[in-house]
Amino acid sequence: MVTIEPPRDRFTRNYLIFLGVLGSLLLAWWLPTLDPRVWDLNDQLATDPELAAYSYTFRVQSIDNGVARVYSPRSTRIPALRFLAIVEPRLRGRDANDPQIIAAQHKLGKVQGRAREIILSHPGVSRLVWVEDIDWHARRGIVIP
Structure with a gap:
């Protein structure tokens, strides 16, 4: 049986070539990031019991020359109370000096320290840099200026 291919005009052919080249370039750009x-x-990080029990999921963004870039909910540009009120709603409206707020800040520090410990124990990592998790905040309605 003979199949007949419908004729393609010049624009369609060039457009398909362009899409193929663009797709190849995007793939070549994306593959090294894996x-x-x-x-x-x-x-x-996901399977550590202490980290898994916390409301925020710490994630490594990348490792470059032994430096791990790790997402963190902490930001110097917004108060810690805003983050804490999201992960622990019972803290909403409390004063910064409230014992429960202070305990929640200590818990965050402890959990973040545990994430740091796990990451620095990896043979390919010699240093860690915390990166603000802007997307996490944005999904919860917090705009980081």
């Missing part, structure tokens, strides 16, 4: 070390660390 890093099994990042996947491994994110798996370790």
